[in-house]
Amino acid sequence: MAEQVDVVVIGLGVGGEEASGRLAQAGLNVVGIEPRLVGGECPYYGCIPSKMMIRAGDLIAETRRVDGMAGTATVTPDWAPVAKRIRDEATDNWNDKVAVDRLVGKGVTFVRGKGTITGPGRVVSGDREFEASRGIIVATGTVPVVPPVEGLAGTPFWTNQDVIRLETLPATLLVLGGGAIGLELTQALARFGVQITVIEGSDRVLAMEEPESSELARFALERDGVAFRTGQHAKSVSYGDDAFTVMLADGSTVSGEKLLVATGRRVDIGDLGLDQVGLDPAARRIEVDEHVRAGDGVWAIGDVTGVGVFTHNAMYQANVAVLDILGAQDAPKASYHAMPRVTFLDPEIGAVGLTEQQARDQGLDVRTGLTQVPASTRGWIHKAGNEGFIKLIMDNEKGILVGATSAGPTGGEVLGTLALAVHARVPVHCLRQMIYAYPTIHRAIESALADL
Ligand SMILES: Cc1cc2nc3c(=O)[nH]c(=O)nc-3n(C[C@H](O)[C@H](O)[C@H](O)COP(=O)(O)OP(=O)(O)OC[C@H]3O[C@@H](n4cnc5c(N)ncnc54)[C@H](O)[C@@H]3O)c2cc1C
Numbered sequence: 457m458a459e460q461v462d463v464v465v466i467g468l469g470v471g472g473e474e475a476s477g478r479l480a481q482a483g484l485n486v487v488g489i490e491p492r493l494v495g496g497e498c499p500y501y502g503c504i505p506s507k508m509m510i511r512a513g514d515l516i517a518e519t520r521r522v523d524g525m526a527g528t529a530t531v532t533p534d535w536a537p538v539a540k541r542i543r544d545e546a547t548d549n550w551n552d553k554v555a556v557d558r559l560v561g562k563g564v565t566f567v568r569g570k571g572t573i574t575g576p577g578r579v580v581s582g583d584r585e586f587e588a589s590r591g592i593i594v595a596t597g598t599v600p601v602v603p604p605v606e607g608l609a610g611t612p613f614w615t616n617q618d619v620i621r622l623e624t625l626p627a628t629l630l631v632l633g634g635g636a637i638g639l640e641l642t643q644a645l646a647r648f649g650v651q652i653t654v655i656e657g658s659d660r661v662l663a664m665e666e667p668e669s670s671e672l673a674r675f676a677l678e679r680d681g682v683a684f685r686t687g688q689h690a691k692s693v694s695y696g697d698d699a700f701t702v703m704l705a706d707g708s709t710v711s712g713e714k715l716l717v718a719t720g721r722r723v724d725i726g727d728l729g730l731d732q733v734g735l736d737p738a739a740r741r742i743e744v745d746e747h748v749r750a751g752d753g754v755w756a757i758g759d760v761t762g763v764g765v766f767t768h769n770a771m772y773q774a775n776v777a778v779l780d781i782l783g784a785q786d787a788p789k790a791s792y793h794a795m796p797r798v799t800f801l802d803p804e805i806g807a808v809g810l811t812e813q814q815a816r817d818q819g820l821d822v823r824t825g826l827t828q829v830p831a832s833t834r835g836w837i838h839k840a841g842n843e844g845f846i847k848l849i850m851d852n853e854k855g856i857l858v859g860a861t862s863a864g865p866t867g868g869e870v871l872g873t874l875a876l877a878v879h880a881r882v883p884v885h886c887l888r889q890m891i892y893a894y895p896t897i898h899r900a901i902e903s904a905l906a907d908l
Pocket residue numbers: 466467468469470471472489490491492493494495496497498501502503504506569570571572595596597598616637728757758759760764765766767768769770800
């Protein structure tokens with residue numbers, strides 16, 4: 457017999473964990489279902505451990521910048537403390553006991569297993585069946601895309617999960633895909649001495665961002681000794697004698713001890729039972745409205761909605777779902793016009809809203825403003841490692857910013873001001889009247905505004 461509850465949350469990554477905990481704390485009877493680790497990709501295989509690698513790599517790079525600016529310094533990279541920190545501090549050796557206890561402490565009924573929808577409000581996991589009076593939240597995230605490259609499937613290639621668990625580093629690595637995952641992991645490992653070649657099908661890396669961002673990312677990684685093969689998809693992959701060989705579209709080959717596949721993410725919802733609630737199980741994502749409702753009594757949040765593969769988006773949508781389910785008077789409507797994202801390279805590349813091309817594709821009357829960080833007082837003082845720029849995208853008709861990129865030593869932090877401007881549609885003339893502290897890197901925003 458089905459157990460009667462208020463809400464069932466399927467998938468307890470960042471989005472599902474947040475939503476289920478908040479709903480339970482609000483007094484609802486909530487069941488949370490998760491077959492793997494409570495917390496999902498971000499704390500165990502994504503954001504947090506990858507940023508620990510990046511922090512370590514950045515320390516090495518920064519030490520190498522001492523020469524000529526503050527004396528001399530040598531650094532002997534050692535991966536052991538990084539692996540230990542990820543094992544002990546980030547992931548508890550990939551054990552989610554603390555997260556489960558925290559969730560249960562908030563009042564959530566936790567079920568370890570896979571959830572399947574069997575009808576409106578009905579979810580089965582193992583031998584338990586639940587009937588939810590208010591509804592179901594689907595928060596099942598994404599899995600890595602493995603492209604249909606000849607030979608690839610039969611090889612022992614790595615995904616992000618394998619790289620995050622590394623105890624020792626290979627001498628050489630091939631990285632398929634020059635997006636955020638490929639580039640962030642590449643720079644961190646390259647700084648520990650791994651010889652890396654990035655293979656990217658598009659003409660430029662970080663292809664979803666401004667061309668200036670792609671150029672800067674490539675420049676920074678090449679300086680770290682990374683090789684690139686852009687504009688060419690992998691045609692075939694083979695593995696033998698402890699090495700991978702990737703043949704490219706032009707017939708040339710590249711080889712490496714290991715191969716990381718970082719060619720994007722896809723939803724895995726085929727057998728979730730979505731057809732039982734009138735949704736398409738073959739869809740590329742679960743479409744949601746402004747209250748993140750996917751259908752009657754069904755909400756979807758996080759990566760599975762395809763709105764943005766970011767932890768902050770999963771948390772944002774969780775909040776929208778929670779307040780909608782609770783029937784809050786001031787329940788917010790989701791709006792994605794100021795979606796921020798930061799690629800944690802050195803230099804950090806932060807962006808918000810539309811790129812110039814996206815704005816032009818929308819038919820906007822676009823003006824752009826650009827300034828280089830080294831040309832700012834603080835950038836000039838910073839010297840070694842000061843590369844970066846600020847680019848603003850203005851809707852000339854409305855007199856507001858619709859997008860911005862902030863790249864540089866603290867690009868992700870400087871982005872904060874620009875994200876606020878795009879979010880709140882602050883008039884450009886108001887931004888021009890602001891006082892920008894001297895000598896900060898964010899003061900370069902003033903120069904970019906002057907260039908509009
Ligand atoms: C290497 C890497 C670095 C990243 N860095 C950043 C970053 O710096 N900043 C950022 O914002 N984002 C980053 N991301 C993205 C971020 O990790 C995701 O956007 C975030 O984890 C999405 O949360 P989610 O809850 O939607 O999904 P997930 O975290 O993927 O959780 C979904 C959960 O659902 C479970 N599940 C699946 N199917 C079922 C089922 N049938 N029944 C029950 N449970 C199920 C899964 O086991 C999983 O635990 C990174 C990702 C990677 C891979």
